[in-house]
Each structure stands twice: as C-alpha cells, then as structure tokens.
Amino acid sequence: MPAAQLEVILSSLYRASNMKNICSARPGFWLQVANMLMLLCMGRSHSSLAIKCDIIKSSTVAQPAARISNMSTATDLGCYWSSENVIRAKLPVEVNVFDSVTLEVTLNVSGIVSCVWLLPDNITPCRMSQNWNSSFVISLDLVRMSEKHAGEYKLLINNDNVSFSVHIELKVKGKPRKPFFTETNNIVSCISEGYPEPTIYWLLCSSPHGRCINKTGTHLFSGTDIYGRRRVMNALDSRFLQDEYILCCVANTFGTECTQLYTIDLNSEGLLPKIFVKVGEPFIIRCRAMNETYKFRVEWSYNSTDQLHAFEENAYVNIQSVSHMVRVSFATSLQMNRSNSGIYTCSSTYLPSKSVHVILSDKGFIHLNTSKEEYIIDQSKEFCFHVTFEAYPAARCTWLYQSNHFPCENATVGTSVAKFCDHKYMTGEYTFYIENEDVQLHKTFILNLLKKPEIFATSLQDYLSCTASANPLAVWSWKRSREDLSNCTDDIIDGFSFGLAERISDAWMSRSTLYIGNITGTFWICCCANNSVGVTCEKTPLINMKPIVEQNSYFIPVISCLCALSIFFLTVLIYNKSQKKNLYQSQLQMIQYIGPSDNEYIYIDFSVLEYDLKWEFPRENLEFGKVLGSGAFGRVVTATAYGIAKPGVSLQVAVKMLKENADGSEKDALMSELKMMTQIGHHQNIVNMMGACTTAGPIYLIFEYCLHGDLLNYLRSERETFHKTWTDVVKDHNFSFYHNFTQHQKTSVRRESLLDNGFYMAENRTLVSGDSQQIGSFSLNSEQNDNQEQQIKYENTRCYDEEDLHVLTFEDLLCFSYQVAKGMEFLESKLCIHRDLAARNILITNGKVAKICDFGLARDIENDSNYVVKGNARLPVKWMAPESIFEGIYTIKSDVWSYGILLWEIFSLGINPYPGIQVNAHFYKLLQSGFKMEQPFYATDEIYFLMQSCWAFDSRKRLSFPQLVSFLGYQISNMEALVYQNMDQPNRRDSSCLKQSFKEMNSPSLLAQEPLI
Known part of the structure; x- marks a missing residue:
C-alpha cells in the first residue's frame, strides 16, 4: 500500500478518533479498524473484482408546482481502480443542503465481508445486505446534509481474498454563509464562503428602502475551506463607508445573503x-453623525x-x-x-x-420552543405554521414533510419568525428544522383537517349498520320516519350498539348497528353522525311486513305466562339494582359536543379510544408506601418510582388503583380516566399524570405526589399561624427583612436537589434574594419529549422559606385562590368540567403550590358528611350550583358556583360552608330564594364581591374563570404594593403567584380587559 495513501487514512482515523462519539466506541470495533488497515498494507491483487458505486437521493427540495414525490433517483458514480488498493469515484457526489442521500457500494465477492466507513468527522460501522444475485451491498444513510458533512468519504473493506478502500468525494451545495466584516489599516473586508462559489458586492444606501449604490471593492483572496466551500473576500477603504446604511451581499445560484454593518446613527430615531x-x-461598529x-x-x-x-x-x-x-x-x-x-x-x-x-x-445559540403542536383546521380557511425563534449566528432552516423539504427564509440575527403556508392542507407530520454552527433543533407540528361525517350504510339480515369517517369523532343517533314516509323525526332510543372507534389516517372511524328484526311496516330509517363540523344522516328504506300471529287456543295462556315471568324477573332486577352500589365515574369529564341550549353536554366516551402505550411504565419499578386515601372503589397510595423522570433517579409519586374486587365496568372507567388524562395535558395547577401500568396486572395511574395534602386540612392545621400582613409576621417572629436579606448576600447560592416529591427545593433551607429559583414538576407529556423533563414554566420558590416559619398570610389565601382559578381556566380551555370543586379536592405541595385533583376513586363518600344522599346517589350538595341540584345540569358555569364556595372555605380558613344549616327541604328552599352566605371573617369586601359574582342564580351572569384570574391578579398586585412599602426595592420578595399574576396581567389579552370593580 502506498505510504501516502496509508498516511491519509491514518490521519483521517486520528481526526475521527478525537470526536466525542468515537471515544466511547467498543474495543472490538477499534480492533476491526486496525485489522483492516493491516490487510490494506499487505497489498493483495484484486483486478478481477467488480464494484459499483451509487448515490441515491431520497429527499429533494419540493417545488410548489410539483408536489410531494417519494421517488428516489440513483446515480452511478463510476468507481474505478486508481491504484492497487484504492477505488475512486469519477464523479463527486453533489447534494443540496438539507437533502437526505444514501451511498451504496456493490461488490461481487464471496465469503464474510467486514467493513467500516471513515467519515470527515467520525467513524461508523457499515450496513451490509445481499441483493438478488448474491452480491454484497454496503450502504450509508446521510440525513439532512449540511456543509459540515462535505469532504472525502472512505470505505475500508476486507475478506479472505480482498482488502481495499473506496474513496468518494461529497460536496454540499447551498446558499452562501452570511458575510462578516474585518478591518486592517482602515481597510474593511467582507468575507463569506459557499459552494458553488459565490460573488460578493457592497450596497451603499442613504435610507433603508431608498436607492442604493452597488460598489465592488478589491478582490483580495480566494480559496477553499475544509468543507470544500469557496471563500471570497472583498475590501473597501473605510472612506467609502460613510452612508447611513452599508450592506455587504454575497450570492450564488442558491440565493443571496446580506449583512448590514453595525451602525449607530445619531441623526435618526428608533x-x-x-x-x-x-x-x-472580529467585530466592527460605526457611529455616524x-x-x-x-x-x-x-x-x-x-x-x-x-x-x-x-x-x-x-x-x-x-x-x-x-x-x-x-x-x-x-x-x-x-x-x-x-x-x-x-x-x-x-x-x-x-x-x-x-x-x-x-x-x-x-458559542452560538438558538432559542426555540420545541414542544410538539397539533392543529385541527378548517380547509376553507387560510392557515400557516408559525415559529418564533432567536438565533446567533444566523441560522439555516427548512420545513420537512414526508421525505421532502421546503425552503424557509434564513434567520437574521435576533428574533425571527418563520412561517409555512404551502402545505396544500395535506395532513400529517411537519417538522421545522433549524441549525447554525453550534446548535441544531427541530419542532414538530401535526396537521389534521376538520371533517364533516361521511356515512356508509350496509344492511345484513336483521341488522342495519352505519360507518362514519369524521374528525373530530362523531356521535351517533338513530331516527325513523312516520307512516307518511316524511323525513326522519322520531328518535329510536334502543336496539342499537356502538363499535370501537379507530383512528385511520386523518379521521376517526366509528360504527353503530341497529337491530331491525322486530320492526314491522314501511319506514325510512336514518343513522345520523354528528360532530363540531356538522351533522350527516344516511336514509335507508325499510320494508318489513311481518305476518300477524294466528290466534289459537294456546295463544292467550302462553302470552299470560310470559307476562307473569317478565314481571317477576323485572322485580328481581330492580331490587338487585337498588342494592348495588353506583358504578365508579371520574369527577372530571371532557365535553365532546355542546347542544343549542349551552346546557346540553355530550361527553367524550373515552372507552372507545385507543390508549397510547408511550405512557406505560414498568410496574416492577414501583415500590409502594402508605395509603393516602381509600374509598368504595379504590385507593391512592404513595410509591417510589425508579426512572420515571430520568434514568437512575427515584421520585415519590401517588398511585391511583382499584380495589381487588373491582368488576369490569370499574376497570373500564379507570381506563377511560387514564385516556382522558393523557388528552388533557400538563399544567402547573393540576395534579399531572406521569405514567400508568396497564399490562400484566392491575391498572395503576401514576400522579405527582403533593407533600402537604389537601387544602382543607392545610388551612385548618395552619389556622393558628394566620397573620393578616407580613408586618405582623415580622413582629411576631422577631426578625427583619433587611437582616435576612443582608445575611443571605454573604452566603453562597444554595444547592438544588431533586426530592422525592418531584420538585426542586433547597437542601439548605436559607433565605434567598434576587431572582427566585425555577422549580417545576415532572410529567410524561402525551404529545412529546417522552421520558424527559417538562420545560420549567412556573416559579414558585419564595424569597424566604415560609414553610419553615409555619405562617399563613392573607397573600397565601389570595395565591391559593389565584392558582385554583388558573387551573380551572386551563381545564375550561380543554372543555373539561370538574363537578366537585372544593378545598378537599385541592392538593398543596412545596412552595405552597395549589393543584386541582380528582379524589372520586379514593374518597369514602359513605362516611363523609359532605356527600348527602339525593335520589340514588351521594352528592356534595353544599358545593353544587342550583341547576346541578334541581335539574342535574353540570356546566363550566356550575364549576364557577363551586369555585365561589371554595373561596368561602379559603377565606374562612376551612370552615364548612353554610355553617349550622342542615341539608334538607329548608336548605333547598333557601337556595331557591337566592340565599347567600355572609362574608367570611378573613375576606375583604372585594373578595366577598367575587364570591357573590360566582353565586348568581342565573348561570349566564356568573363570571368566567379567565375573568376570575384577571380579578385576582389585580388583587395580588395591590397586595404586593403593600408588602413593598416598608422594604427597599432590591430586597423585594418574589412570591410565585405574584410573578405569575404579573406575567398574566401584562399579557395583551388581560390588558384589554377592564377591572371588574
């Protein structure tokens, strides 16, 4: 083997061995590389070996006129023997930036072949297969090419008879790099690189959109960088650079990039x-006057x-x-x-x-929210994907769909917005990919179309079956015409069944079947499918004239006996049903459809939906602890979950499960709750689901663990520590804010550790000043980032550790109220209603963060006096809105009534609502007459006004949860002003809900609202 060739291979190997992803390679892999290098040095003869090299382009830039195509094109690179042990490709591989390609080398050798690829930046094992004529095919997939992938690719091959290397040159074509400036001896140079070789010129402009002078400077240098890009440089004497706007532009066949010289113009505004x-x-900045x-x-x-x-x-x-x-x-x-x-x-x-x-x-950066987003859009309306990001240096971006990519405008330095409108309403997954010299990121979008139900009807013997394709999922109903064969107007209330819904491509497929064997006469039968887009009915004629039973001497006695037996079995059935406990049902419900009256809700039947197995967690990684709550249907226990947040880290969680004697319907109900929780998503003020165990054993739902229990008992236990203001806290605890803040400034930043409850809290519980530390909870997101930490969005660490002081303040009560309103605002946005909103169903965790939960499974309602027997159910009557008690109607507005009762609980520090009043006929009359509880002792007039606004008898006059959030945000801001009156500005305390409320109040949507009082 020639020494020069061996030196090239060894230098490539040395350069690749310094890459991070190679340092950890297996020893056997390195031994394989060494063996192949030794065999290459032996120089065996192989003139009879046939070899073929191909480049397969599997992804190209999609043009608007020619839409997506999955066709792959192969090009023969013309490999030939250039020396005894080296094969070279005659043609270089030229690909566009962001293209995906496959290199294939086909050779007709026998025996076991071993091989390895030496790439410009790393070493990777090769992938081998055999084609139809038993030749070996060695392939290498290169995804989303960038300029850094350019260079010489070497494939080392050996077997019993042959040892050689294949060399293929790869070049990446694209827009030139954004120019940059340098200065030497008052000469300013503009520099850029690109392939194909770009041209460079200057633009001297007196205004941003006015006439510019095109000026060509002195061409000083031309060469090639390590990635095969041609470098160009153009220089101008600084005396020519006195206009207000100076730009340097570089262009080739793939586009133009311009950079403006940083300038401060003292005569202009902005x-x-x-x-x-x-x-x-290098850096250049001008000041012009x-x-x-x-x-x-x-x-x-x-x-x-x-x-x-x-x-x-x-x-x-x-x-x-x-x-x-x-x-x-x-x-x-x-x-x-x-x-x-x-x-x-x-x-x-x-x-x-x-x-x-x-x-x-x-190093450079790209700031981009990478969370997955899903859209269901109306095809008749214009829609574009939007991405906002900030990047330095300037980044390249592209939109990917299937195996094709679409161009987007290159990012300027600073904040940029990229949008993509040329999707032609094709459903599926779109990816926004962006990279610069230091960072590569991507963001995924899912596009679905709203689809009115399309129905296909079939009949078979005594059954009529209808199948609907719709998005969102359709709700079924059956109707029949009258004997005059007019339109279907009469509802059919029994005799039909539903099949499991299935997601196929971009729509939900569902089926309903009607038994028509006992229907006599001539009718139209209509199956109707309804979703938020519209209603579709399929009409089918039914001609079924059954003969009347011939009367004889046995007819009447037989009918009489059948009637008697039917009455007997019906009596037994009613008795058994009255003795049976109510079936378990989650308090939370998600609305599928709202009727014309705004009170007619149809809830999503999650039992027909598929469960996403990405939420599955190994049950052997759970170690159970004590029972937190137990009820008629199940219980909630603490557990330690190993690896649920990140590998090797244990986390304390709460596990919801059924009791051992649970029947099938209760298991179905718990599975429905699981599917619903995966649809709701993550929020800081609800108890978030982290995973589930559904296979090979009982069903477990894994939730965040909240250390301090429910809000009701928390308020009662801290009642003795309540202080109206923080001035009272200072006096009672004999310390000053200034002392604590000064002391902390001399201490080091406190260490953070991940505790069992899933929150970041201080190991050394000391006072902190300045910016508060961010803490957040871990959860598994149903849409994205499987087994990764959620982005930290909620800051709830206090400037001091209030929990060490064991104090409760009026501000805490405001914060609890604000956080519950935020959680309910989120649930309302997800079309969820709670139906049992009360302090006993709010959990408190570290940092005094309030989270809404659903205790329906593990609450002992048989022995809980808050749940009163009404009809055949036990209901929390004192928390229920009048329309829920008297009409059985539960809406978002009925949750607002319950929230008003919850406020009364908070500002009475845990007293039972309607104290001294028993739930009986007198109570119901009081409620219907408009009776409202008096102002609780710890509530201000403004808070009591808020409660009364929640208790409007007409549900339409009640406040909405966004309005409640806005109102409480103003109250918190006023409270902050009072807290800061006796404190220096640098030492202000940053409460979690204060910071969150300020962020909400400064949003455009809240600034547009007027204060409620």
Missing part, C-alpha cells in the same frame, strides 16, 4: 437592538476593560443645496473576548448620545 458576538470573532458645521466631534465610550481600535472618516455632503459635514467613527477588533462585553455609547457635540448593548458568548 431603538437599537442588542448585538451578539461570539468570543474570538451629521451637522451643518464641521465644528463637532464624534466619540466612543464603553465600559469594557479592553479598548477597541478607533478611527474616524469624514466628508462633506450636499442636502437640498446645503453643505453638511458627516463624521463616522469606527470601533473595531480582530478578535473579541469576554472583557469586550458591555454598553457601547456614541456621543456628539450637538446631538443626544445613543448606546447599544454588545453581548459576548462562548
């Missing part, structure tokens, strides 16, 4: 954006320790026949370092100064 620069990069007199100066000042090189250019210009002096001061650096970060201020004699913030970072 805010200056932050400037991001990477450590080690213009005046009618030449007697003025332009100067730089900045707070960085390292001074930049500064120089000035000036010239006279005529504006409306008046001569003006223009002065431009340049500040440049060939290599920026961290000490250059800071505020750069430009000032002049007669003009106000301006400043810009220059931020130095070790």
